[in-house]
Amino acid sequence: MTSVLYDVPGPKARLYSLIGSAAGILIILGVLAIAVTTLAQQGIFDADRWEIFYGPMAPDVWNLIGQGILSTLAAAAVAAIIAFPLGIALCLLRISLIPWIRIPTQVVLEFLRGMPVVLMMLFVLLVFATGQFQAVVVGLVLYNAAIFAEILRAGIQSLPKGQREAGLAIGLRSFQSRMSIEFPQAVRRMLPSLVAQLVVLLKDTSLGYIVGYEELLRKIQIMADFLGPDFLFPAFFVGAAIYILINLTVSRIAIMIERRGSKKAAGGVAAPSLRTGLMVGGNDPIAKDSVEGPDKK
Amino acid sequence: MDAVIASLPEYWDGFLRTLYLSVISGIIALIVGTLLAAMRVSPVAALRGFSMFYVEVARNTPLTIIFFFAAIVLPRLGVKFEQFEVAAIIALSSYTAAFIAEAVRSGVNSVPVGQAEAARSIGMTFTQVLGFIVLPQAVRTVVPPLINILIALVKNSSVAGAFFVLELFGYGRQLSNDYGNQVLWILLGVAFFYLLITVPLGLLAHFVERKVAIAR
Numbered sequence: 001m002t003s004v005l006y007d008v009p010g011p012k013a014r015l016y017s018l019i020g021s022a023a024g025i026l027i028i029l030g031v032l033a034i035a036v037t038t039l040a041q042q043g044i045f046d047a048d049r050w051e052i053f054y055g056p057m058a059p060d061v062w063n064l065i066g067q068g069i070l071s072t073l074a075a076a077a078v079a080a081i082i083a084f085p086l087g088i089a090l091c092l093l094r095i096s097l098i099p100w101i102r103i104p105t106q107v108v109l110e111f112l113r114g115m116p117v118v119l120m121m122l123f124v125l126l127v128f129a130t131g132q133f134q135a136v137v138v139g140l141v142l143y144n145a146a147i148f149a150e151i152l153r154a155g156i157q158s159l160p161k162g163q164r165e166a167g168l169a170i171g172l173r174s175f176q177s178r179m180s181i182e183f184p185q186a187v188r189r190m191l192p193s194l195v196a197q198l199v200v201l202l203k204d205t206s207l208g209y210i211v212g213y214e215e216l217l218r219k220i221q222i223m224a225d226f227l228g229p230d231f232l233f234p235a236f237f238v239g240a241a242i243y244i245l246i247n248l249t250v251s252r253i254a255i256m257i258e259r260r261g262s263k264k265a266a267g268g269v270a271a272p273s274l275r276t277g278l279m280v281g282g283n284d285p286i287a288k289d290s291v292e293g294p295d296k297k
Numbered sequence: 298m299d300a301v302i303a304s305l306p307e308y309w310d311g312f313l314r315t316l317y318l319s320v321i322s323g324i325i326a327l328i329v330g331t332l333l334a335a336m337r338v339s340p341v342a343a344l345r346g347f348s349m350f351y352v353e354v355a356r357n358t359p360l361t362i363i364f365f366f367a368a369i370v371l372p373r374l375g376v377k378f379e380q381f382e383v384a385a386i387i388a389l390s391s392y393t394a395a396f397i398a399e400a401v402r403s404g405v406n407s408v409p410v411g412q413a414e415a416a417r418s419i420g421m422t423f424t425q426v427l428g429f430i431v432l433p434q435a436v437r438t439v440v441p442p443l444i445n446i447l448i449a450l451v452k453n454s455s456v457a458g459a460f461f462v463l464e465l466f467g468y469g470r471q472l473s474n475d476y477g478n479q480v481l482w483i484l485l486g487v488a489f490f491y492l493l494i495t496v497p498l499g500l501l502a503h504f505v506e507r508k509v510a511i512a513r
Contacts, residue, residue, distance in 0.1 A: 009340060017340050024343030042374065114448075114495035115488055116455035119466060123488075126473055126480045199357075206359035210459035217361060221369075229373060236370050240362050247357035 039233075050234050052227060061223065068219030069242065075133065075215065076202045079140035083201070086141060087148025088183070094153055097174060112146035117204050121211045132213035136205065144201050151193045155186030192258035199250050206243065216243060300476040301486040304468075311468035312490045318382065318454045318464060319494070322389035323447050329390065330397025335427065337402050348398065355395035360456050363388045368460040385457035389450060396446050404439030405431055437509050444502035451494050465490050 009017055036045075043049065052061045093105040112120075121139030124130055130138070159182055167177030187194070209217040220239035224232040301308075336348035355363075367384040378384050408431050416430040458466030469487035473480045 013340070017342065020341040021343035024341060024347065028343070028347060039374065044374075110496065110499070111488075111492070114452075114492045114499065116452040116466065116491060118455050118459070119469065119484065119487060119491065122466075122470065122473075123484045127484065203357075203359040206361040207456070209361050209365075210456065217359075217365060221365075232373055233370060236365065240358065240366070243362055244354060244358050247359075248353070251357055 044233055049230060052231055052234065053238065064219050064223055065216070065239070065242070068214070068216035071213070072205050072215040075136045075140065075205045075208060075213065079137045079144065080198055080201055082137070083141045083144040084148060086145035087152060090145055090149035091152040092178065094149055095156060109146045109149060112142055113150070115143070117143045118207045118210050121207060125211050132208065132211055135211055136208040136213045140201055140204055144197060147197055148194065151190050151197065152186050155190035156182050158189060159185055192254060195254040195257050199247060199254055202250060203247055298482050300472070300479040301482050304472050307468045307472060308486060308490060311463060311465040312493070314462065314464040315451065315454055316494065318385055318389060318457060318462070319447070319451045322386045322393060322454070323450055325386065325390035326393035326397050326450070329394035331401055333394060333398035334401035334405065337398065338405060340423065352395045352398050355392055356399070360388070360392050360453055363392050364456050364460045381461040385454070385460065385462045389454060389457070392453070393446060393450050397443065400439055400442045400446060401435065404435035407438045408434045440509055441502050441506040444498060444505065448495050448498045448502070451498070452491065
């Protein structure tokens with residue numbers, strides 16, 4: 001697409017583009033330089049500020065950070081493991097043929113999706129007086145199960161009608177057809193969105209900070225409070241970098257899965273317009289946009 | 298229940314502040330996001346690179362971290378805000394802009410190549426192609442996901458409640474401290490006000506998706 005928007009650049013245009021690039025880089029570098037000098041004036045780059053990461057304190061500091069990473073990952077893993085089957089169950093209820101089951105489920109799903117995750121965590125924490133870990137996990141499970149259910153539903157609806165009809169025609173019950181014909185295809189089709197949602201889940205564990213769960217960010221703050229305000233920036237910098245690195249890695253994996261998935265169309269059926277980015281998924285932009293759709297042009 | 302009724306003024310104040318945060322950050326994010334998307338398809342390599350880098354990093358950073366940076370780290374570095382709302386708006390709009398950029402970009406990609414080719418062949422420039430041909434068509438595919446992003450923005454604004462801004466979630470925390478025995482109702486009240494924004498927006502997205510979106 002991009003290349004169609006303008007002529008293949010000739011020598012003159014290439015020169016302009018080069019000048020533009022250089023100017024752009026200069027501007028970005030300039031802004032960075034201003035930021036860095038301002039920071040440097042406050043002594044952010046003094047070696048003693050960063051000593052916590054390699055000096056005598058280092059083992060304790062890294063230990064604390066390690067604990068933070070572990071609790072972040074633990075909450076994400078537990079939540080994902082519970083949320084996925086629950087999502088399948090909710091999806092089954094949501095597409096049930098019986099209105100008495102379908103409609104209440106729809107209402108519940110709308111409710112869960114329209115709610116901030118933090119609010120659910122706080123709700124569980126205060127109303128059921130659980131520990132922070134349980135609150136974080138339950139909040140994440142409720143929200144993500146609803147999103148998983150919607151993603152799977154979109155997947156099932158994107159299947160050609162003939163799949164279900166064929167299943168019923170060879171004598172399968174409705175439920176059997178759902179489980180052995182439609183679900184496997186839906187899961188494969190929606191794998192990119194599902195993995196993208198896992199990234200969201202991982203990101204959302206940081207909301208545990210707000211309800212007092214001692215995940216990475218909270219540990220960083222505890223550390224900064226303990227060591228003094230001078231160390232807030234270094235501690236935060238390292239913590240944020242770790243968070244971003246973990247998320248970037250998982251996102252990369254998601255994109256790889258999507259690339260592979262879009263090559264072989266799920267189940268041998270013509271692939272749907274795999275714009276994972278757009279129509280499918282729940283209320284959450286992240287659910288839908290965090291994996292790039294295959295560039296068609 | 299009576300705790301909810303007694304604290305209706307707080308709820309209303311929080312509701313308005315949530316709306317305020319969402320609307321202001323939404324507008325900023327829409328502008329910045331569209332700019333980022335335009336940079337992403339522009340001929341200048343540095344702009345493309347910058348936009349790609351920004352979107353990639355912002356989408357992979359938890360919102361809480363961005364808030365932490367804006368509300369706690371920035372003031373320590375000497376950037377002082379009059380109100381914490383400013384920090385919240387900075388955090389929310391810089392986070393949401395990345396998602397909007399992605400949505401707009403995939404909308405641009407969904408416009409058939411022939412459209413741009415035709416525009417190019419009658420001699421339009423890059424700006425003209427984008428402004429008169431591609432973006433107006435992209436908008437139609439982009440509107441439903443954009444509304445979904447705005448819904449998420451409303452929900453995300455709840456994080457501001459944990460960083461010294463008294464919006465719905467902030468009041469929710471405060472009120473559940475004040476009325477320790479009626480936490481259930483207090484929080485359900487907060488939930489109700491969130492649904493008051495998100496459910497109509499969701500319906501709107503659904504409606505627009507069916508009305509405006511064109512099947513390609």
